[in-house]
Amino acid sequence: MTNAIDRNSYISPKAKLGRNVTVGHNTTIYDHVEIGDDSVICSNASVGEPLSAYYHDDRYQNPPTVIGPGSTIRSHSVIYAGCEIGEGFSSGHHVLIRSDTIIGKHCSIGSLSDIEGEVTIGSHCRLHSNIHISQTSSIGDCVWMFPFSVITNDPYPPSHDIRGAHIGSYSLLCVHAIVLAGLRVGENCLVGANSVVNKNLPDFSLASGTPLKVLDIRNYAVVGKGKLYPWMTRFERGMPWEGIGYEAWAAGQLRSASCHGD
Amino acid sequence: MTNAIDRNSYISPKAKLGRNVTVGHNTTIYDHVEIGDDSVICSNASVGEPLSAYYHDDRYQNPPTVIGPGSTIRSHSVIYAGCEIGEGFSSGHHVLIRSDTIIGKHCSIGSLSDIEGEVTIGSHCRLHSNIHISQTSSIGDCVWMFPFSVITNDPYPPSHDIRGAHIGSYSLLCVHAIVLAGLRVGENCLVGANSVVNKNLPDFSLASGTPLKVLDIRNYAVVGKGKLYPWMTRFERGMPWEGIGYEAWAAGQLRSASCHGD
């Protein structure tokens, strides 16, 4: 299948495919899409999906779309023009990513998820299936979202006062968690299953229950397992500290940051 | 792209397309579909999707399907035969609308939503992504539904006593709101995030919390913003009162109704 352009796929002559890119069946790659080396675009997908004006305005120009090298876009996914996605990206099936979304390196977004556009996502995030992120939301690095979790953006719907929430690095939103518009979830937080975040959460919050109760996650211990959060020292797969451990990696980050005077 | 029939799309000779209709790639338009002028049917979609009998009965006749003028059906959406959708409709991607659904004018239904059939939706409704409406439910005009909100239809599952709920005009169901089978949500209500409606709600209800608390929304004020509901005087975009204001429009409606003796 190497570099194969399959049955009934269409690749715009204005798109640029890297070396060793595979394209599945019935897939469309529109103008001004750039796909990095060693990527796979599976069947029935659309990359660089044009904005509405494409259908009405003869002078329409598709904005540039970038998919980093080593990425996999699974079948029936739609990635709009104007997105910029870093290397090692992986999407599930039936994923929608709307325009002007910026995603860092080595992220994955699960099947049937909807990223509504103008969203910023850091690196190494793991967004599972069936999530919804509203426009103008932002997410740090190494964030996890689980099925049916949602980030909203309208505090008093319907309004024109659209402002997504922000989720800090290393935080987790469990299944059916809801973060309301405009709020900030700090770093290293865990929002429990089916919980509604209705106020800002400081770093290291364990937020759960109805009404929402907020504890310090560093005090949370499980019988027989001890303290489990922050989670970075006990989980490495796919994370930037894989193979070296979180502490060595974090120390390196710190050194590197101070070298650059940040 | 004007009136283009794109790569590998199929339009039944028994379908009727208006002037200036655009059809994307890999899309199928089945028998007895009528698409109004200036509409766009994007790629990988199916309009007039046949009922099960199509696959088993040689004498099967596809029931008529109507998509009003100025509509946009986005990619990977499936609209069953037997639906009747008014002008200015807009669907997101991966939307499913099952048979015998009737939708008024200028409605939108967001990506990955599922309208299960025999549903009636008024005009100017804004149903966001990832919603689910069960069979035989009905919705008034200018209703808003937010992601993962759901209307159910079986009070004691599994049963044959299927009866959808009704949502009154101008009401809002926030993210993850649930309306149980057979209930009536009045006009001008707001059901809060993650709330379960388990009884009928009178007009102007603000229903939220677990267990559900119901207040009069007209008394609800936000510090620095005052009273925000009903919302129609502070939001116009896409609503029938756009440009003239809700009060002038409503007065006109009243006059027009009394002229007709209604």
Add this chain to the structure above:
Amino acid sequence: MTNAIDRNSYISPKAKLGRNVTVGHNTTIYDHVEIGDDSVICSNASVGEPLSAYYHDDRYQNPPTVIGPGSTIRSHSVIYAGCEIGEGFSSGHHVLIRSDTIIGKHCSIGSLSDIEGEVTIGSHCRLHSNIHISQTSSIGDCVWMFPFSVITNDPYPPSHDIRGAHIGSYSLLCVHAIVLAGLRVGENCLVGANSVVNKNLPDFSLASGTPLKVLDIRNYAVVGKGKLYPWMTRFERGMPWEGIGYEAWAAGQLRSASCHGD
């Protein structure tokens, strides 16, 4: 349409289709798929979807996939290689079933649902639209799941301690119900709308509310209707006791089991 291979569909020469199988438009059936007699695979679907290695390894062999006779796979659905699905299966649209999922006879899985792989599902289950079942979960016979219900598999995310939950036969998960990782829901249970199961439930549990309250469902009566659960004596459609009644069928099962010395 009988046994038609439609416009732009591709069926691998290494796939085996039974008699009277219908395939829709733009559908791909991959290597080593076996489809039983009288089945329908609708448009824009993928059956035997290859695992990631397909795109990278020239020696990749697609694992066998079996779809039983009399099944219907609706449009835009993706069924991975390595699944084994019994007779009379029915999928909605945009359904995803990942690898190594085993499904019994006469099950249905609704539109926009995600079965994440290595899942075992019994016979006569009715999984409605928009559900999510995580890897390694299992489900008995005659189980019902309603929209946005979810079964999770990671007790302290992120971890490598992945263990799905188990749902016993005849149980129901209502809309937005959540069953947390590794737990067991017994037989004949009902989990209420929006409830979070955070402990094992014995047979005949009625579990609902926040925090979760567990009652014996056999004591639950509705005014004017009496006792409604277990539900098998009042609902037959599509169940193995259709036409003979649950009690006669169950007696037969018992006799048959004792004849075989089980």
